[in-house]
Amino acid sequence: MLLPEQMTKVLIIGSKDHLEETVNILYGLHTVHLVDFPPDVEGFTLGSPLSAASEASGKLLKLRAVEKDLEIKEPKTPEPIPAERVKNEIDRAIASFETEISDVVGSKTKIQQRLGELEQKKRDLQPFTALPLDLEMYRDYKSITVFVGSVRSSPEGVLRESLDQFELFADDEERFVALFVPRADAEEAQRILVQHGFSEINLPPGVGRPEKTLEEVDGEEAILRKGFEEVQGKLEKLRDRHSAFVLASEEELSITVEKAETPLRTGATTHSFVIDAWVPSKGLEVLKNEISTKMGEGVYIELLEVKDRKDTDEGEEANVEEIPTKASNPRPSNLFEYLVELISTPRYNEIDPASVISIFFPIFFGLMVGDVGYGIPFIILGYLGLKKCTSNEWRTIATALFFGGIFTVIFGVFLFGEALGMHFAPSAYGEITWSSLLGIELPHSIDLGVFSIPIGVFSKLHDVKILLYISIWIGIVHLFVGFALGFANVAMRRGLKHALFEKFGWILILAGGVFLLVLMIDVLILLKPMAMTDLRLLAGTGLLVAGMAICLKGEGARVMLELPGLMSNVISYTRLTAIGMSKAGLALAFNSISIEMIAPGGGIMIALAILVFIVGHLMIFILAIISAGLHGIRLQYVEFFMKFFEGGGLKFNPLKISRKYTTEV
Amino acid sequence: MALEVGLIAVGAGIAVGLAGLGAGIAEGPVGAAAVGAMAENQKLFGKGLMLMVIPETIVIFGLVMAILLWLKMV
Numbered sequence: 241m242l243l244p245e246q247m248t249k250v251l252i253i254g255s256k257d258h259l260e261e262t263v264n265i266l267y268g269l270h271t272v273h274l275v276d277f278p279p280d281v282e283g284f285t286l287g288s289p290l291s292a293a294s295e296a297s298g299k300l301l302k303l304r305a306v307e308k309d310l311e312i313k314e315p316k317t318p319e320p321i322p323a324e325r326v327k328n329e330i331d332r333a334i335a336s337f338e339t340e341i342s343d344v345v346g347s348k349t350k351i352q353q354r355l356g357e358l359e360q361k362k363r364d365l366q367p368f369t370a371l372p373l374d375l376e377m378y379r380d381y382k383s384i385t386v387f388v389g390s391v392r393s394s395p396e397g398v399l400r401e402s403l404d405q406f407e408l409f410a411d412d413e414e415r416f417v418a419l420f421v422p423r424a425d426a427e428e429a430q431r432i433l434v435q436h437g438f439s440e441i442n443l444p445p446g447v448g449r450p451e452k453t454l455e456e457v458d459g460e461e462a463i464l465r466k467g468f469e470e471v472q473g474k475l476e477k478l479r480d481r482h483s484a485f486v487l488a489s490e491e492e493l494s495i496t497v498e499k500a501e502t503p504l505r506t507g508a509t510t511h512s513f514v515i516d517a518w519v520p521s522k523g524l525e526v527l528k529n530e531i532s533t534k535m536g537e538g539v540y541i542e543l544l545e546v547k548d549r550k551d552t553d554e555g556e557e558a559n560v561e562e563i564p565t566k567a568s569n570p571r572p573s574n575l576f577e578y579l580v581e582l583i584s585t586p587r588y589n590e591i592d593p594a595s596v597i598s599i600f601f602p603i604f605f606g607l608m609v610g611d612v613g614y615g616i617p618f619i620i621l622g623y624l625g626l627k628k629c630t631s632n633e634w635r636t637i638a639t640a641l642f643f644g645g646i647f648t649v650i651f652g653v654f655l656f657g658e659a660l661g662m663h664f665a666p667s668a669y670g671e672i673t674w675s676s677l678l679g680i681e682l683p684h685s686i687d688l689g690v691f692s693i694p695i696g697v698f699s700k701l702h703d704v705k706i707l708l709y710i711s712i713w714i715g716i717v718h719l720f721v722g723f724a725l726g727f728a729n730v731a732m733r734r735g736l737k738h739a740l741f742e743k744f745g746w747i748l749i750l751a752g753g754v755f756l757l758v759l760m761i762d763v764l765i766l767l768k769p770m771a772m773t774d775l776r777l778l779a780g781t782g783l784l785v786a787g788m789a790i791c792l793k794g795e796g797a798r799v800m801l802e803l804p805g806l807m808s809n810v811i812s813y814t815r816l817t818a819i820g821m822s823k824a825g826l827a828l829a830f831n832s833i834s835i836e837m838i839a840p841g842g843g844i845m846i847a848l849a850i851l852v853f854i855v856g857h858l859m860i861f862i863l864a865i866i867s868a869g870l871h872g873i874r875l876q877y878v879e880f881f882m883k884f885f886e887g888g889g890l891k892f893n894p895l896k897i898s899r900k901y902t903t904e905v
Numbered sequence: 906m907a908l909e910v911g912l913i914a915v916g917a918g919i920a921v922g923l924a925g926l927g928a929g930i931a932e933g934p935v936g937a938a939a940v941g942a943m944a945e946n947q948k949l950f951g952k953g954l955m956l957m958v959i960p961e962t963i964v965i966f967g968l969v970m971a972i973l974l975w976l977k978m979v
Contacts, residue, residue, distance in 0.1 A: 583951030704972055765973075812962045814969050821972075874958045877951065 245520045245566040252515040254539030270896045271523035273564045275516040277507040287503030296496040310479045320903040321488040348471045368450040370411035376447040385426040387419040392437030488901040549589035563588035566892035573598035575639040584887025606647025608819040608868040613660035618645025657696015661827020700824035707817040715813025722883030741794025748787030755780030830856030913978045917971040924967020931960035
């Protein structure tokens with residue numbers, strides 16, 4: 241459960257005419273992690289794609305064109321189509337798509353093109369409507385040159401000074417001008433125009449008033465737009481009719497191509513193929529059975545090695561990385577695998593921490609929030625998230641909320657006995673409680689015969705000292721587990737001796753630190769006198785020195801530098817209390833503002849009090865998710881993982897087909 | 906007595922305030938670098954987060970000191 245699944249390396253060898261069938265079987269099993277065949281093995285070449293590949297690729301190309309023409313988007317509720325039907329109908333369908341759709345798409349493109357031309361024509365004509373001239377009056381002169389275009393400022397003054405004869409037309413804003421000058425003066429006129437920022441505008445064809453031409457253009461455009469809508473409607477109908485099938489056939493063809501290209505990752509000789517793969521040892525029998533019943537003598541499986549967890553040699557660590565890691569966590573701790581993935585995939589020969597953090601993380605989360613009023617919404621949100629979400633990220637957040645919520649409720653009821661920042665039972669400190677609010681006396685504990693189930697042992701704000709103390713102990717336990725896992729890792733990989741030097745020293749140091757911590761609390765906080773013969777002092781110092789000696793031998797002087805780090809690791813766990821406190825403080829503030837200060841005003845003030853209450857607690861609720869979630873996971877990542885986790889493994893990635901738009905019978 | 910209590914409160918405030926400031930100063934550049942690294946390689950999220958929260962323990966020290974001081978006050 242803690243270790244990834246044991247893997248076996250196999251070599252699957254057979255004659256080439258069995259290759260296609262073999263690939264199909266491997267895809268069906270979902271347990272075969274293919275290893276790319278090295279390209280430089282003597283006597284072997286890489287396999288070539290199956291014959292189906294090129295044909296399917298061609299069809300796929302056509303289908304994707306259709307998909308683009310029809311502008312198919314992801315349908316909301318894909319209705320899967322049986323793969324068999326897709327296979328049977330695909331050729332006919334592609335042929336009919338080509339005739340049916342290409343006509344419609346062709347006319348659509350034509351209309352779009354013509355519409356673009358008309359737009360341009362309208363833009364060209366627009367400025368001419370401002371001048372009182374017909375279109376034919378701008379051209380076909382023998383002795384006159386015409387300049388038409390836009391200017392930045394009116395050239396009229398300068399023209400008057402330099403030219404004897406000219407005729408200038410301008411629109412109201414004097415930005416668009418038409419200048420008529422004798423041919424002899426053309427050069428001079430152009431010079432003046434350029435000085436005024438002239439840029440020429442092409443003369444549109446046509447005769448008569450430009451408005452009339454514009455009207456004609458508008459008329460044609462309206463007709464075209466109507467036609468465009470019709471075509472668009474046709475396309476939409478086609479899309480509605482065909483999109484499910486197009487998507488299904490695209491998926492089916494992609495699968496065909498993927499399967500047909502699998503031989504590229506295998507080795508080949510003239511007549512045979514060689515597949516190199518990792519299989520979980522559990523799934524090996526199934527693979528063998530499947531191959532021997534379906535393929536008979538044609539394909540042979542050679543068992544290369546059952547991989548143990550030892551590092552063969554320090555220099556060969558690169559080999560270990562090639563073994564894929566298949567996590568083997570039972571539900572529900574497999575939901576926490578992604579949290580480990582975020583840091584790194586565990587290696588094949590190390591403990592997968594997912595199941596361990598699936599215990600500690602919810603406990604930490606629950607301790608930090610510890611309030612029934614927030615715990616129940618956490619559970620509901622988490623449950624809904626697990627039901628609805630599909631992405632890894634959201635599922636992980638939902639998991640954290642759901643299990644964290646469960647512990648939040650447990651601690652909220654039994655340890656802290658509070659909901660929404662108010663204790664159930666009457667308080668000795670005179671703050672608002674559910675008892676004082678509802679006017680009924682809620683008990684401090686429920687007696688069941690000999691057992692008494694407490695409801696609220698501590699108050700987050702008033703029992704700070706003991707809660708800090710508890711949180712440090714939780715941290716020590718957590719760190720011990722971390723070191724123990726580290727010890728197990730090293731022992732498994734490199735033997736007990738290495739484990740003793742690398743990890744056991746640290747366990748002794750931590751144990752020594754624990755004795756000294758208990759002593760320090762007595763002396764510094766409870767102010768008891770210290771005796772030099774105190775057993776805790778002697779044991780603590782002894783363990784510390786012994787541990788350091790072992791570590792010094794194993795790891796060198798680096799240990800001295802890491803020692804303060806271990807101390808800060810332990811203190812780091814006080815955040816379990818600190819965050820709980822800060823939330824309780826905020827809740828207390830909002831409760832007393834709304835219930836004690838605003839609500840007694842009566843009338844409208846009660847509504848205001850309820851508003852403050854809701855907004856305040858909503859804020860705390862969101863803060864609780866962020867702070868408790870982040871700090872809860874941080875304690876795992878930083879304090880815990882650093883003690884044993886290396887990561888950098890290769891994720892198990894078996895050959896398999898995932899279908900969305902098609903179903904396989 | 907009132908003066909003593911006040912001084913304790915000021916001390917607690919300074920402890921958590923300066924510790925927070927220190928943690929912030931340390932965490933800022935680390936966070937910026939982590940975001941930069943993440944933009945290049947999504948997989949660095951975990952390591953980035955880990956490096957970023959390391960200095961944040963400083964503020965917990967400050968907070969613990971403040972709480973211990975505050976306990977002397979009440």
